[in-house]
Amino acid sequence: MFKKFFLTALAVVSLSGAAMAGPVVGQPAPDFSGTDTMGTTHKLSDFKGKTVVLEWTNPECPYVVKHYHGGNMQKFQKAATDEGVVWLRVISSAPGKQGHSTPDAANTYAKTNNVAATATLLDETGTIGKMYDAKTTPHMFIVNAEGTLVYAGAIDDKPSTDEADNASASNYVSAALANIKAGEAVATPETKPYGCSVKYAD
Amino acid sequence: MFRTLLIIFALLLASLSPASAQDTSQKTMLRLYTDKTAAVPGEPLRLAIEQVVTEGWHTYWVNPGDSGEPMKIKWDLPSGVKIGEFMWPAPSRIPYGPLMNFGYHDHAVILTDVTVPASLAAGDTLSIKGKANILVCDEICIPETHDIALDLPVAESASPANEDLFKAAASAIPQPVDWGTMSEVDANEARIRITLPEGEDFFSRNSEDIVWFPYEWGYILNPSDQSATYEQSTHTLTLRQLRDESRNVSDIKEAAYLLVKNDRAVIVSGKISKLASPVMGGQKAMPETDASLSVILLFAFIGGLILNLMPCVFPVLSMKALHLVSLPQSERSHAQMSGVMYAAGVIIMFLALGAALYAVRAAGEQLGWGFQLQNPAVVAGIAWLLFVTGLNLAGVFDLRVAFGGEVLLAEKHHPLVTSFGTGVLATLVATPCSAPFMATALGAALVQPMPIALSIFAMVGVGLAFPYAVLCFVPALQKLLPRPGAWMETFRQALAFPMFASAVWLVWVIAQQGGPEAVGWTLAGMVTLAFAIWLVDRQPKTAGARRVVTVLGVILIILTLAGLQLVVPKGESDARHEVTDNYKPFDPESFDHALNDTKNPVFVNMTASWCITCLVNEKVALGTPEVKDLFKTQAVTYFKGDWTNKDPSITAYLQGYGRSGVPIYVYYAAPDAATGKRPEPVVLPQILTPEIMFETIK
Numbered sequence: 001m002f003k004k005f006f007l008t009a010l011a012v013v014s015l016s017g018a019a020m021a022g023p024v025v026g027q028p029a030p031d032f033s034g035t036d037t038m039g040t041t042h043k044l045s046d047f048k049g050k051t052v053v054l055e056w057t058n059p060e061c062p063y064v065v066k067h068y069h070g071g072n073m074q075k076f077q078k079a080a081t082d083e084g085v086v087w088l089r090v091i092s093s094a095p096g097k098q099g100h101s102t103p104d105a106a107n108t109y110a111k112t113n114n115v116a117a118t119a120t121l122l123d124e125t126g127t128i129g130k131m132y133d134a135k136t137t138p139h140m141f142i143v144n145a146e147g148t149l150v151y152a153g154a155i156d157d158k159p160s161t162d163e164a165d166n167a168s169a170s171n172y173v174s175a176a177l178a179n180i181k182a183g184e185a186v187a188t189p190e191t192k193p194y195g196c197s198v199k200y201a202d
Numbered sequence: 203m204f205r206t207l208l209i210i211f212a213l214l215l216a217s218l219s220p221a222s223a224q225d226t227s228q229k230t231m232l233r234l235y236t237d238k239t240a241a242v243p244g245e246p247l248r249l250a251i252e253q254v255v256t257e258g259w260h261t262y263w264v265n266p267g268d269s270g271e272p273m274k275i276k277w278d279l280p281s282g283v284k285i286g287e288f289m290w291p292a293p294s295r296i297p298y299g300p301l302m303n304f305g306y307h308d309h310a311v312i313l314t315d316v317t318v319p320a321s322l323a324a325g326d327t328l329s330i331k332g333k334a335n336i337l338v339c340d341e342i343c344i345p346e347t348h349d350i351a352l353d354l355p356v357a358e359s360a361s362p363a364n365e366d367l368f369k370a371a372a373s374a375i376p377q378p379v380d381w382g383t384m385s386e387v388d389a390n391e392a393r394i395r396i397t398l399p400e401g402e403d404f405f406s407r408n409s410e411d412i413v414w415f416p417y418e419w420g421y422i423l424n425p426s427d428q429s430a431t432y433e434q435s436t437h438t439l440t441l442r443q444l445r446d447e448s449r450n451v452s453d454i455k456e457a458a459y460l461l462v463k464n465d466r467a468v469i470v471s472g473k474i475s476k477l478a479s480p481v482m483g484g485q486k487a488m489p490e491t492d493a494s495l496s497v498i499l500l501f502a503f504i505g506g507l508i509l510n511l512m513p514c515v516f517p518v519l520s521m522k523a524l525h526l527v528s529l530p531q532s533e534r535s536h537a538q539m540s541g542v543m544y545a546a547g548v549i550i551m552f553l554a555l556g557a558a559l560y561a562v563r564a565a566g567e568q569l570g571w572g573f574q575l576q577n578p579a580v581v582a583g584i585a586w587l588l589f590v591t592g593l594n595l596a597g598v599f600d601l602r603v604a605f606g607g608e609v610l611l612a613e614k615h616h617p618l619v620t621s622f623g624t625g626v627l628a629t630l631v632a633t634p635c636s637a638p639f640m641a642t643a644l645g646a647a648l649v650q651p652m653p654i655a656l657s658i659f660a661m662v663g664v665g666l667a668f669p670y671a672v673l674c675f676v677p678a679l680q681k682l683l684p685r686p687g688a689w690m691e692t693f694r695q696a697l698a699f700p701m702f703a704s705a706v707w708l709v710w711v712i713a714q715q716g717g718p719e720a721v722g723w724t725l726a727g728m729v730t731l732a733f734a735i736w737l738v739d740r741q742p743k744t745a746g747a748r749r750v751v752t753v754l755g756v757i758l759i760i761l762t763l764a765g766l767q768l769v770v771p772k773g774e775s776d777a778r779h780e781v782t783d784n785y786k787p788f789d790p791e792s793f794d795h796a797l798n799d800t801k802n803p804v805f806v807n808m809t810a811s812w813c814i815t816c817l818v819n820e821k822v823a824l825g826t827p828e829v830k831d832l833f834k835t836q837a838v839t840y841f842k843g844d845w846t847n848k849d850p851s852i853t854a855y856l857q858g859y860g861r862s863g864v865p866i867y868v869y870y871a872a873p874d875a876a877t878g879k880r881p882e883p884v885v886l887p888q889i890l891t892p893e894i895m896f897e898t899i900k
Contacts, residue, residue: 024447062337062345098342126300133448135268135301152448159271160335161345190449192419196343197269200299 023132025189029141029149032128034090034121037103037110042088042119049145051180053080053087053173055117055155056129056198058099058137059109062161063195067138068113072166073155076174078116085177089120092129094201099137100124126200136195140173144180151176153191229256229338232348234330236316237368240357241328244320249285249330250364250371251275251312251350259340260305263293265417267303267424271337273312275350278331282319285330289313291374292460292467293415302424303339304415311371318356326356376460376467383472384790384851385457387445388858392422394441394459395790395854396470405439405463406432414441417458420449421474436850451476452879455798473794499661506665513700515632515666517595520697522624522670524690526680540621541674545667547625549660555629556659560652576848578716581812582724582769585708586762587631589728590735592701595694598732599739625667632666714811714846715771723768730765734758771847784830788843790851796839797870797880803838803899804870808852810845815888816865823890836899859885869898 023030029052033043044052055073057064067073077087091106093099101109106120123129132141132152142151156169176186230253237248253261253273262270277285290312293304322328334348382397394414398406405412409432416422426444433440441459451474458471509515522544526537593599673679705728713721738755742748786792788806796804807824809816823829833840843852845864859866867886873879884898 025450060342062343130300133446160274161271161337162335190420190453192449193269194271195269196339197298197301197303199341200301202299 023141023149023152025149025152027149028147029143030131031147032131034088034123034128036119036121037106038119039103040119042121044143045147047086047143048147051085051145051177052143053085053177054132054141054143055087055089056132056134056137056139057089057091057120058093058196058199059101060098061137061196064137066161066163066166067155068115070163070166071114072163073138074114074116076155076171079174080177081116081118083177083181087117089115089117090123090128090134091120092123092126092134093199094126095124097199097201098196099199126198129198129200134198136193137198138195139193139198142173142176142180142186150180150186151189152193154193154195157191159192159194228346228348229259229344230254230261230336230346230348232334232336232350234350234352235364235367236352236354237362237364238360239363240355240360241316241318241322242357242360243318243322243324245318247316247318247354248368249314249316249352250367251288251314251334252367253306253310253312253336255306255308255310255338257308259338260296260303260307261310261336261338262303262305263415264288264290265304265415265419267296267305268301269298270303270305270339270343273334273336275332275334278333280322280329282317282321283328283330284317286315286317289375291371292376292462295413295415297425300425304424311367311374313368313371313375322356324356324358328354328356330354373465374467376462376469378469378471381468381470382791383459383470384794385459385472385474386854386858387421387451387474387476389447390445392443392445393854394457394470395850396439396441396461398437398439400437402437404466405461405468406434406437408463409439411463412439412441413462415460415462417460417469418454420446421451421454421457422446433850435848438850473791473798475790475794475797499657502658502661503665503668506662507668509632509662509666510669512632513704515628517697517701518591518624518628518631519670521595521694522621523673523683524694526673526683536618537674537677537680539618541671543618543621544625544628544674545664545671547622548629548667549625549663551626551629552659552663552666553656556656560655576715576810576846578712578720578771579766579769581708581712581715582720582727583763583766584631585705585712585724586727586731588701588705588708590731591631592698592705593732593735594698595701596698597691597695599735628666629663711812711846712769716769720769720771723765727762727765730758730762734762784833785840785842788841788852788855790855793841796841800839801873803836803872804841805833805838805899806841806843806855806866806868806870808843808845808856808864808866810864812846813864819865819867819888819890823892823895826892829892829895832895832899838899 029044031044033041035041055077059065059068064073080087091099091101093101101122103122106122109115110117110120121128128134132139134141138155140151140153140155141149144150151173153172155173156166156171158165158169172188172191175188179186233252233254235250235252237250241247251273255261262272264272266272272290273288279285291306291310293306296303296305296307316330318328329351330353331349331351334350336346336348338344338346381399381402383394385392385394387393409430412428412430414428414430423444423446429442431440431442432438454474456471457474458469461468461470510519526540673683709721709724712724734755737758738752740751742751785807788808793804793806796802807816807820809820811817832838843849843855845852845856856863856866859868865888867888867890869884869886871881871884874881886894886898
């Protein structure tokens, strides 16, 4: 009896000492608040009840160019937002680094490239990026209606800068969204993200 | 080393014309070389792909780290010609902000083997062509495409070419080695344990210089600090880094790592396993509360109280209490101070033990509470202490008489010093008894931050000191003690027997650890000690003779203590690996195999012969016919790990569950038929009954 109590007490202490780093698929997604290119503030928790896609991006990164040049990413954005999914692009490039943009520049880019995302968050301090441990552009995350992180990783299975690969690529994000829509568990919940490094401040 | 290579290349460039397409706006330059002047049909040919990278830029290793991409080549080859896998030289760690990449600055030579088919005829030309996609980055990344080509005559025979380049390149390619490697990850940390082979002393020296690279992505936090420690006694290298939870490691069966030290690089690989966070009785432990530390300290206190009743401690304390009784009324004022000093002795000793243990663990030693019983020499020392204390209690000798009353004087003049000493003695004799039943608790304390760990140790000391201290402070309680009389001598003699019994138990432990040799030396030591004491106790009539006898006795005692080093563990090989009964001895490899490659339930029991709880559980639960039958019908693979002597793989397993002492019982149920994954393992209570086993395994 004594030992049981002791062990429970010890377990309590050891648990309280455990550190958490980065988001974990299957666990609640970290809540964040960010300002988009229109000056609107968005909180992840505001979207409870809806599926949210987070896309880390940097318009000048060749891996991002691969997906935007021919409208590949925009196609997936449109398909998702048409289904009621919230799609947030996040730019975590620090001032002076590649991909950092002013709200105006980002809006112009979105217009000329027919970006079909819900909003683009400007995260020049890298706060949201580090909260999600976003490593690459593109790096994709999906949060389900309950606020649980259900996907983290690459956009597709072709880690290259060759636009010709898009035709034969199998897209992990659209597959996961289809799983969610059908009420199934996401079949491939974790993949290795590929791309340029997120251009955080040094 | 790359610098020398560059110089070699500069020289080579003058004499050889490497085949390459060069575009000056690009950040990398690729060149192809072969190790022969001609391709010989049916004979192997080696190809080198040289990357020359503009200063400040870098290209990537096969695992690029947090971002980036290694070079890929689409070959365009004549039929029958094949190009093998790339052999990548060791990369460097290239940090970028909070991220970490693995790649090459300046220069890298990648080797590969070309299959030259026998169908080629002398006089033909072998044309190797390809399109290389290579990502090169500094702050930003540029994907480059290079057309590469090399024409080589086909001939009946060929002479070596580019020898220096191939020699230098080959020496930079890591060699796979067959070193016992096992990696474990939990929620916080990834640990890679490598057992170095006999004679391998390059990686054991200055192990802090080792840098390593995982071939798999997503379970090691790449930018986190690396720490490599080498444990001499087991010839084991432990590499530790923080855990990245991007990837569930059950997807990875085996993990390979590149180990680099100075200019030597090797590839090790082995099973990878995920260790769950501690789970109690099938349920997650309670959520944290503010009360947790006070609760834990309360139980540490109760643990200390219970120690008072242990057979090795009780006699010492009884003597102390009897001493109190025998004090004349007038001197009882000393009692309070004596209680304080005794408590101080106990607590300081506990703190010292805790701090020492904490310090050696911080230095990377794999120790838990109970470590004091993993070294047979220490066990023998404690056995002798118990034996001699027993002899004293039994009345065989009386220290006060033996040393001409000096001790008696000391007791009179420095009663407080003696009380302090009794406290220290009580803690020392308590260690063998505290190990079996407090191993888990004190072991777990050691994984806490130092102030908490030491508070827990101190609190056990407070518990141990408490009853006697209270007795000293409350005269009413002293009145409850029986009146002094002749019974005291009888009682004192009776108390010798628990001491002897404890000593016998320790000798039995030594038998497990060191075999008949160690038992022999331990018992011989007891005889010489007893003889030395008898000698000193003889008390010859003349002062000179007394001095001679005393000196002789002391020399004998010192010799005996020096003989402790003869009590050594027997060879590891025959202590373990004896397969009997229904279990297999625990070793990480077969455990991982059972867990990952079979569908049977797995049960793990970590035990030690000095752990009484363990032995009781094996008697009343695990060893019973009905439980054995249960294991058989449910096809449970039963692993038993013996921690009687130090075993780093068991210590590592215990740590994975937040423990650093035995026992631990963990049940891994069969994989779910639908998902193919095993449910979370269940950690069973420390006191087992057949019912618990049936509930868990059903």
